[in-house]
Amino acid sequence: MQPFVYNGLPSRVVFGRGTLSRLSEELAHLGCSRALVLATPQQQQQAQDVLQQLGDKGVGVYANAAMHTPVEITDDAMQVVKELDVDCTIAIGGGSTIGLGKAIALRTGLAQIAIPTTYAGSEMTPILGETRDGEKTTQRTLDVLPETVIYDVDLTLTLPAGMSGTSGINAIAHAVEALYARDGNPVIALMAEEGIAALARSLPVIANDLSNVDARADALYGAWLCGACLGSVGMSLHHKLCHTLGGSFNLPHAETHTIVLPYAVAYNAPAAPQAMMRIQRALGCDDAATGLYDLGRAVGAPSALSELGFGINDVDKATAMATRNPYWNPRDITVDGIARLLSNAQAGLRPQSERGEAL
Incomplete structure (x- = not known):
């Protein structure tokens, strides 16, 4: 066998049906209590439902996430993060939304919970791709790896x-x-x-x-x-x-x-x-x-x-x-x-x- 190096990534995975119900528990596990829910415009209602589920642990929704993580969208979201005194983000959706959560984490160090509703896989990577002036660049850093990933099979049942x-x-x-x-x-x-x-x-x-x-x-x-x-x-x-x-x-x-x-x-x-x-x-x-x-x-x-x-x-x-x-x-x-x-x-x-x- 050839010699090799293996690095395990420090992320927590919660997998099953109905696991979204454990969201508040996972927030407590991270020691967070002022969560901003992220989504694309198409999934804004789903984000609002998550916010309602959080009760007083949720402070708002930002539903402007976009494909390829444009830096201007991230800059806009950062204003909301500061105004609401956010201590973590919850990204519900696919790679666009999870990418925004990563971009915010890179700039702030805030904890992330990712709730994927597609099969894209971004939630499991320390990789961020951002688009500026029509060119996409990527970087790899543990600073953007979500701390917790909640996989709820039920959330994928309506995926077209x-x-x-x-x-x-x-x-x-x-x-x-x-x-x-x-x-x-x-x-x-x-x-x-x-x-x-x-x-x-x-x-x-x-x-x-x-x-x-x-x-x-x-x-x-x-x-x-x-x-x-x-x-x-x-x-x-x-x-x-x-x-x-x-x-x-x-x-x-x-x-x-x-x-x-x-x-x-x-x-x-x-x-x-x-x-x-x-x-x-x-x-x-x-x-x-x-x-x-x-x-x-x-x-x-x-x-x-x-x-x-x-x-x-x-x-x-x-x-x-x-x-x-x-x-x-x-x-x-x-x-x-x-x-x-x-x-x-x-x-x-x-x-x-x-x-x-x-x-």
Whole structure:
């Protein structure tokens, strides 16, 4: 066995059905009593319900969280934090809301409780991505890791089919990259394969039966595992591409991850054969890239970046940005290779894992 380093992350996880009822108990565990509830505009009512549940431990709602965590939104939220003398935040929603909670924590040191309602996985990572002047940058620091995560399966039962599928495959992307991360280790590899398998078997069921509680629980379990993987090891090509497309082209987060993942896997396949074997075993397929592509079709997800408004004329600009300061990757990053990858993803061509040299 190769030597490795494993760092466990200091977060508390409460998982089950009806666990939202334990929120006040978890606030007390953190020693907090003036909580600001965060949400997107679409989930404002849900945030108001949480505020009501908190009683005098809740001081307000800020429901302007936005995709890709724009710094101007964070600056606005900071004014509310100061005005209300907040001592912690409670983020209920997906990656946009949880990202805002992280951005506030980075600036204030306030404790966080995250209550995810999608499968994105941001709640389990010490990673913050922020967008300023049309460019998204990321940083990794324990200062943004939520202290407590409450997973309540019941909160996912109303998640629409489309978002269930794309946020689930977004979670799978975290585990996929963990399998060939430079700082990977056997513990994370086990979690990654189990997380991929749990989501791969549950997402098609959910696509046909939104109220299937067993499948919902399996998917949320898989999302937790995949998020923990991303939180423990580094990111590679797939995440660099998605950060570029999201931050600079304003493409929707989960859908972009879903579309790009099979092509990034196809690109990296020659350099990461052991990771490909684990992905194939988890998916129950013979080729990792096509297996991921087919999973997207099984859950009704978009298959081409063109469906999100990314044009063929955008490929050169995106390629230049993604290759300017690339993340570490198991396979060398080339301008021609990334341009071809993005062109294929723009058109939605069926991918096939590479067996030879660079694209």
